[in-house]
Amino acid sequence: MRLTVQVAPGARRDRIVGWLDDALKVAVQAPPERGRANEAVAALLGEALGVEVRLLRGRSSRRKLFEIVGLDGAAVRARIAARVARP
Numbered sequence: 001m002r003l004t005v006q007v008a009p010g011a012r013r014d015r016i017v018g019w020l021d022d023a024l025k026v027a028v029q030a031p032p033e034r035g036r037a038n039e040a041v042a043a044l045l046g047e048a049l050g051v052e053v054r055l056l057r058g059r060s061s062r063r064k065l066f067e068i069v070g071l072d073g074a075a076v077r078a079r080i081a082a083r084v085a086r087p
Helices: 036-049 073-085
Strands: 002-008 015-020 023-027 053-057 063-068
Touching: 002 036, 015 036, 015 073, 023 036, 036 053, 036 063, 036 073
Parallel strands: 002 023
Antiparallel strands: 002 063, 015 023, 053 063
């Protein structure tokens, strides 16, 4: 499954904010330098979803396309909803 993500680097803490139109908004502490924010987003999504996550497009953009390995859209939405609901 492919997932569009809107990234906010330099945040106070790493978190999945929620859905923003057709994209998932994710905030990470890492700065947008040398791929550090990309790595942080992939790690956060991988931990939240429990699967491998790969960046496909958007290495230097705040809007990115990730491949979620091994889950369908419904499973991804359910796991993200559970993660966003947690304080």
